[in-house]
Amino acid sequence: MPQVTLTVNGKQHTVEVEGRTLLVELLREKLGLTGTHIGCDTSQCGACVVHVDGISVKSCTQLALQADGANVTTIEGLAAADGTLHPMQEMFREHHALQCGFCTPGMVMSAIDLVQSHPEGLSEKEIREGLEGNLCRCTGYHNIVKAIAAAHPLMHAKAAE
Amino acid sequence: MGFQGIGASVRRKEDVRFLSGKGNYTDDINRPGQLYAYIKRSDRPHAKINGINVAAASAAPGVVRVFVGGDMAAEGIGGLPCGWQIHSKDGSPMAEPPHPVIAVGKVRHVGDPVAVVIAESKQEAKDAAELIEVDYTDLPAVANLTDAVAAGAPEVHDGVAGNICYDWVIGDKAVVDGVFASAAKIVKLDLTNNRLVPNAMEPRAAIGDFDTSSGDFTLYTTSQNPHVIRLLMGAFVLHIPENKLRVVAPDVGGGFGSKIYHYAEEAIVTWAAGKVRRPVKWTAERSESFMSDAHGRDHVSTAEMALDNEGHFLGLRITTLANMGAYLSTFAPCVPTYLYATLLAGVYKTPVIYCNVKAVFTNTVPVDAYRGAGRPEATYLLERLVDVIAHDTGIDKVELRRKNFIPADAFPYQTPVALQYDSGDYQTTLKVALKTADWDGFEARRTAAKANGKLRGIGISTYLEACGIAPSAVVGSLGARAGLYEVAEIRVHPTGSVTVFTGTHSHGQGHETTLAQLVVSQLGVPFDQVEVVHGDTAKIPFGMGTYGSRSLAVGGSAMVKAMDKVIAKGKKIAAHLMEASVEDIEFKDNTFTVAGTDKSKTLTDISLAAYVPHNYPIEELEPGLDETAFYDPKNFTFPGGCHIAEVEIDPETGVVEMVNFTAVDDVGRVVNPMIVEGQVQGGVAQGIGQALLESAIYDPSGQLLSGSYMDYTMPRADNIPPMSVATENTMCTHNPLGSKGCGEVGAIGSPPAVINAVVDALKDYGVRHLDMPATGSKLWSIIQAARPRMAAE
Ligand code: FES
Numbered sequence: 001m002p003q004v005t006l007t008v009n010g011k012q013h014t015v016e017v018e019g020r021t022l023l024v025e026l027l028r029e030k031l032g033l034t035g036t037h038i039g040c041d042t043s044q045c046g047a048c049v050v051h052v053d054g055i056s057v058k059s060c061t062q063l064a065l066q067a068d069g070a071n072v073t074t075i076e077g078l079a080a081a082d083g084t085l086h087p088m089q090e091m092f093r094e095h096h097a098l099q100c101g102f103c104t105p106g107m108v109m110s111a112i113d114l115v116q117s118h119p120e121g122l123s124e125k126e127i128r129e130g131l132e133g134n135l136c137r138c139t140g141y142h143n144i145v146k147a148i149a150a151a152h153p154l155m156h157a158k159a160a161e
Numbered sequence: 162m163g164f165q166g167i168g169a170s171v172r173r174k175e176d177v178r179f180l181s182g183k184g185n186y187t188d189d190i191n192r193p194g195q196l197y198a199y200i201k202r203s204d205r206p207h208a209k210i211n212g213i214n215v216a217a218a219s220a221a222p223g224v225v226r227v228f229v230g231g232d233m234a235a236e237g238i239g240g241l242p243c244g245w246q247i248h249s250k251d252g253s254p255m256a257e258p259p260h261p262v263i264a265v266g267k268v269r270h271v272g273d274p275v276a277v278v279i280a281e282s283k284q285e286a287k288d289a290a291e292l293i294e295v296d297y298t299d300l301p302a303v304a305n306l307t308d309a310v311a312a313g314a315p316e317v318h319d320g321v322a323g324n325i326c327y328d329w330v331i332g333d334k335a336v337v338d339g340v341f342a343s344a345a346k347i348v349k350l351d352l353t354n355n356r357l358v359p360n361a362m363e364p365r366a367a368i369g370d371f372d373t374s375s376g377d378f379t380l381y382t383t384s385q386n387p388h389v390i391r392l393l394m395g396a397f398v399l400h401i402p403e404n405k406l407r408v409v410a411p412d413v414g415g416g417f418g419s420k421i422y423h424y425a426e427e428a429i430v431t432w433a434a435g436k437v438r439r440p441v442k443w444t445a446e447r448s449e450s451f452m453s454d455a456h457g458r459d460h461v462s463t464a465e466m467a468l469d470n471e472g473h474f475l476g477l478r479i480t481t482l483a484n485m486g487a488y489l490s491t492f493a494p495c496v497p498t499y500l501y502a503t504l505l506a507g508v509y510k511t512p513v514i515y516c517n518v519k520a521v522f523t524n525t526v527p528v529d530a531y532r533g534a535g536r537p538e539a540t541y542l543l544e545r546l547v548d549v550i551a552h553d554t555g556i557d558k559v560e561l562r563r564k565n566f567i568p569a570d571a572f573p574y575q576t577p578v579a580l581q582y583d584s585g586d587y588q589t590t591l592k593v594a595l596k597t598a599d600w601d602g603f604e605a606r607r608t609a610a611k612a613n614g615k616l617r618g619i620g621i622s623t624y625l626e627a628c629g630i631a632p633s634a635v636v637g638s639l640g641a642r643a644g645l646y647e648v649a650e651i652r653v654h655p656t657g658s659v660t661v662f663t664g665t666h667s668h669g670q671g672h673e674t675t676l677a678q679l680v681v682s683q684l685g686v687p688f689d690q691v692e693v694v695h696g697d698t699a700k701i702p703f704g705m706g707t708y709g710s711r712s713l714a715v716g717g718s719a720m721v722k723a724m725d726k727v728i729a730k731g732k733k734i735a736a737h738l739m740e741a742s743v744e745d746i747e748f749k750d751n752t753f754t755v756a757g758t759d760k761s762k763t764l765t766d767i768s769l770a771a772y773v774p775h776n777y778p779i780e781e782l783e784p785g786l787d788e789t790a791f792y793d794p795k796n797f798t799f800p801g802g803c804h805i806a807e808v809e810i811d812p813e814t815g816v817v818e819m820v821n822f823t824a825v826d827d828v829g830r831v832v833n834p835m836i837v838e839g840q841v842q843g844g845v846a847q848g849i850g851q852a853l854l855e856s857a858i859y860d861p862s863g864q865l866l867s868g869s870y871m872d873y874t875m876p877r878a879d880n881i882p883p884m885s886v887a888t889e890n891t892m893c894t895h896n897p898l899g900s901k902g903c904g905e906v907g908a909i910g911s912p913p914a915v916i917n918a919v920v921d922a923l924k925d926y927g928v929r930h931l932d933m934p935a936t937g938s939k940l941w942s943i944i945q946a947a948r949p950r951m952a953a954e
């Protein structure tokens with residue numbers, strides 16, 4: 001079986017995978033990082049979003065082998081070592097932007113990329129459009145949009161520090 | 162930290178776990194030595210199975226066993242049971258054809274299981290399933306309601322004539338016909354309620370585990386009600402005694418009703434684990450969810466209202482066809498009867514009502530309760546009908562509603578369709594919603610939109626629902642094969658912290674937070690010293706689970722009762738310790754006091770004495786401070802309210818943009834306003850999805866055309882408007898909390914508000930009614946068809 005070497009949440013792993021193994025399967029099944037979820041089989045729900053080299057990616061659309069040499073961050077890798085939550089996690093909690101929590105990891109990872117790539121600011125409409133790739137069946141999105149808007153200044157203030 | 166009891170928007174206990182990827186959903190669980198199941202499903206809507214060749218699959222790499230329906234039947238395993246029996250108007254019981262766990266002899270819908278492969282890996286199981294050869298003879302199939310009841314329609318089950326499961330009525334037809342015969346005006350409306358796929362974001366999953374030393378089975382499953390699954394699967398399907406079967410429903414990623422039912426896959430993995438003596442795991446792919454999760458809604462109805470000259474409602478007459486799908490799902494029969502027709506009075510004082518419901522088998526996935534279950538169908542029918550009455554009579558639609566409302570001083574109010582409402586104030590929720598939505602300023606907004614080339618419309622819905630199900634004796638008399646009480650155990654630990662064991666199940670509702678708030682308020686225990694445990698039959702006394710917005714009204718009431726017992730026992734212990742009489746002991750804010758003195762003991766003093774009973778009335782009182790209560794509700798609860806939707810349609814594309822949504826609901830006592838708002842927002846989004854986007858579509862031959870997110874339109878963030886959500890509450894009068902329930906109001910009230918707004922936006926185009934979903938292409942066609950006529954005028 002072919003091997004893939006990648007860094008996940010700061011830790012390097014070398015894993016044997018089948019050619020057809022998806023990145024999300026590698027994360028969940030080989031590395032036990034079950035925070036990344038699978039919600040569909042047509043790459044539309046966004047429950048599986050992780051960051052690959054800093055960019056949000058649906059990990060069900062990538063083969064594990066494509067991630068060779070990559071630096072991957074999953075939901076498990078967001079909080080600081082002392083448990084301090086990332087501002088996006090904190091704002092999701094503050095604004096009740098999650099209910100069952102199943103879409104949440106992908107939603108948070110997408111939201112972070114969205115905010116990072118728009119330092120100039122995001123209107124409510126832009127946030128909604130930016131979430132096109134993530135489905136949530138519980139919240140009606142209202143509080144997710146609020147949480148992302150609230151995280152924006154926190155994240156950019158932090159980046160400016 | 163501030164106040165964390167009833168009424169505080171406490172941030173949720175469960176969030177840190179979910180936000181850091183530490184949730185524990187069924188598919189996250191792996192058991193040592195675990196195998197994987199892949200289910201081979203029918204791709205035919207209706208066919209005879211002549212034979213199944215599993216030889217190649219059995220020999221494929223990694224395959225441990227392949228099972229077909231005959232293997233289960235050979236062990237005397239019958240079908241999946243139905244939990245509710247309806248009787249037809251002639252007194253005969255409903256048709257209840259067998260529902261094999263794995264198909265035997267015939268398949269009856271696309272997705273019906275025909276075989277299961279058990280293998281070392283998921284991929285090996287799936288690859289081997291490709292090698293199974295099923296020899297089918299196709300049979301004529303029928304998918305939609307009107308086709309299924311037509312003369313000469315193909316029969317889904319042998320011996321079920323005309324595909325009728327039951328032909329049920331409520332109300333006195335002769336009386337209602339008499340009212341219609343003398344009415345000044347009759348308004349009639351034909352309408353459908355579109356079929357939906359619930360689509361909780363977590364696909365269903367199940368792991369069967371067999372302990373070879375004890376002979377015990379454990380099932381981990383994505384369920385809203387683990388005890389119900391243990392009872393149904395253990396007693397009725399696999400014949401495993403309940404003491405040998407544990408069912409665990411860990412974190413569950415949304416349910417909306419679809420995870421109430423006992424599904425074939427749960428029985429398959431549990432049974433197979435016993436056969437192969439290793440754990441067996443199954444996780445649905447989303448395309449399997451589409452063809453195996455119970456669908457929702459799917460009604461075709463004709464509604465007629467008899468009116469006097471002033472627009473007072475005199476009588477309502479309804480006929481409904483309700484799709485059951487190919488087999489009866491667990492609670493399917495009660496949805497279009499006791500959860501639908503009994504709601505047809507709504508918020509109105511219509512004096513007489515008659516409704517006939519025919520439940521119909523078709524070659525489609527079984528249909529059962531989905532968020533609201535019957536009540537959205539009743540509300541949609543009523544609130545569309547009221548708007549059509551306004552359209553036909555020229556009476557203002559708000560005025561028409563106001564003059565027919567049950568007045569606030571008429572409670573308790575007995576409807577003509579069995580229910581007795583305990584409380585409500587429909588004028589107030591209406592008034593507040595009209596003000597919040599700036600109803601009076603709408604015409605100016607319509608004019609402004611017109612100047613931008615847009616068609617703007619506003620729609621209202623004043624609705625009521627029944628939840629907090631339900632008094633066991635009542636539902637028993639109506640055909641339920643279960644009781645609908647709830648259980649709570651309050652375990653006060655020796656040092657005063659508390660664990661709550663609840664029979665309800667949280668799959669997004671936030672019970673770990675709200676139920677802890679009840680303990681904060683009633684026992685005065687700090688929020689962070691309260692733990693809520695749910696979802697495991699090995700830990701919790703027999704509970705009925707979460708659905709029908711019942712957790713707080715029924716499960717919360719059980720907690721209040723159990724905490725009353727804790728306080729009563731604590732008073733006896735306190736009386737002993739403080740040498741006072743029990744009658745003189747008062748309990749408040751975590752402290753027992755001798756009335757009129759400064760003598761007091763904290764709950765921790767008392768619990769410590771209870772577990773270390775050295776100085777203790779041991780002759781009269783058992784040690785320990787751990788109380789259980791079962792609460793059987795006295796009545797349903799009746800949330801209601803007013804929803805207002807505002808839309809803009811682009812006449813060039815037909816696309817509807819939701820511009821505003823206002824919900825003012827009466828949900829009774831609110832424990833956590835933040836969570837209530839979230840529940841309403843989520844429900845409204847599902848309602849908007851039903852009204853504008855979602856539809857499960859079968860072609861006439863029974864092929865499911867909308868079988869993935871490519872073809873089934875889920876609401877996304879940019880389809881949903883910012884919402885204004887508020888409550889105006891009257892208290893439930895018959896449970897100790899006064900709570901009514903909030904989980905379904907959003908999905909119940911919103912669809913007619915949206916469609917009423919769409920129809921209002923199209924009023925110049927001669928539209929009286931249109932069916933959901935109001936997609937861009939549908940509206941574009943309507944607009945195009947009307948244009949020549951409008952140009953000619
Ligand atoms: S699982 Fe990747 S988009 Fe749905």
Ligand code: FES
Pocket residue numbers: 097098099100101102103104135136137138139362414415669
């Ligand atoms: S919180 Fe349940 S799907 Fe988003």
